[in-house]
Amino acid sequence: xxxxxxxxxxxxxxxxxxxxxxxxxxxxxxxxxxxxxxxxxxxxxxxxxxxxxxxxxxxxxxxxxxxxxxxxxxxxxxxxxxxxxxxxxxxxxxxxxxxxxxxxxxxxxxxxxxx
Amino acid sequence: xxxxxxxxxxxxxxxxxxxxxxxxxxxxxxxxxxxxxxxxxxxxxxxxxxxxxxxxxxxxxxxxxxxxxxxxxxxxxxxxxxxxxxxxxxxxxxxxxxxxxxxxxxxxxxxx
Numbered sequence: 477x478x479x480x481x482x483x484x485x486x487x488x489x490x491x492x493x494x495x496x497x498x499x500x501x502x503x504x505x506x507x508x509x510x511x512x513x514x515x516x517x518x519x520x521x522x523x524x525x526x527x528x529x530x531x532x533x534x535x536x537x538x539x540x541x542x543x544x545x546x547x548x549x550x551x552x553x554x555x556x557x558x559x560x561x562x563x564x565x566x567x568x569x570x571x572x573x574x575x576x577x578x579x580x581x582x583x584x585x586x587x588x589x590x591x
Numbered sequence: 592x593x594x595x596x597x598x599x600x601x602x603x604x605x606x607x608x609x610x611x612x613x614x615x616x617x618x619x620x621x622x623x624x625x626x627x628x629x630x631x632x633x634x635x636x637x638x639x640x641x642x643x644x645x646x647x648x649x650x651x652x653x654x655x656x657x658x659x660x661x662x663x664x665x666x667x668x669x670x671x672x673x674x675x676x677x678x679x680x681x682x683x684x685x686x687x688x689x690x691x692x693x694x695x696x697x698x699x700x701x702x703x
Contacts, residue, residue, distance in 0.1 A: 485631075508690050519595075519681055519694035520634075527690060566633055570690050576622050576641055577690050578649070581633035 478503045478571045482582035490590045495539075495554040497585050499567030502548065508570035509550040510579065511541055515563045523565075526550065537561070562589045594618070597682050597695040604672050605703050612667045612698050614682030621687040623665040624649075625657065627678040628697070634681060640665055672702045 483498040501507055508527045512520040524535025531543040537560075541552045550567060567582040595616040604610050614623065621642055626634040636649030638657040646657050654676060656668045665684075669676055679699050683692040 480633075510691075512694075517696075519696045520683075521694070522691060525691065576624075576639050576647075577685075578624075578636060578639065579634075579692060581635075583631055583633045 478507070478569045478580045480567050480569050480580055480582035482565075482567050482585050484585055485583065486586045486588065488588040488590055489557045491559055492556050495552070495557045495561065495587065497552040497565050497567075497587065499541075499550045499552065499582060500548050501550060501567070501569045503569055503571065505571065508577070509541075509543060510568040510570065511535065511539070511550075511552050512566045512568060512581075513563050514566065514584075520566065523552070557587075557589045559589050559591065562587055595682060595684055595693055595695040597680075597698050599698060600696065601699050603701045603703065606673060608672050610669045610672050610700065612669075612680055612682075612700070614665045614667070614695060616663055616665075616682075616684045616693075616695075618684065618686075618693075619662060620684035620693075621662075622685045622692075623659065624683040624685075624692060625655070625665070625667045626681045626683065627651065627676075628681060629678050637667065637680075669700075672700075674702050676700065677702045 479502045481500045510525045511523040526533045526543045534540045568579045598613045624639045625637040640646045640659040682695040685692045
């Protein structure tokens, strides 16, 4: 069975500070891992994903994440927070069930950026 | 480029009523999904469909019915709404053999 744990339901950072959102996963097979962002009253938008290959993955808006198999982690980082980064962030693991690749989501982390 | 749309965006209904949430995508994606989003739970899969006339249950299917007569549409029906079905519902789609899902804007459903 696959599962995702996001540590910290709320994270606050100052504008210009490092953003670190934590995600740990459990998977019985090599995982595909995703980070999605949700802005208020909108759907989820893909930030980045890891499937195979390079373990450091770069995404949109300056975000990146590193797949660490030994730590079963896929933490999301951004060197310098911007006010526009304020949103909810979801980590997800993909697995094949039946005919489709399904996503299991973490419970989300609300990021607040302070001026 | 409409992408994936959902209607209505907001709906208030009463316990026991039937409600249908619509999802339409213009990409001709094979797969479509319905999720519900509740505080503290992230998104949970209700049903998914691999193609027209092929549907399968997800994690939380009880109380919901889906159909897919056309590739582009994937309606979700609550046959007899309950208060526990108050939630935000998201539709998503993906291409065949793709691992990336694209999400609609969501429908906020309130059951009184």
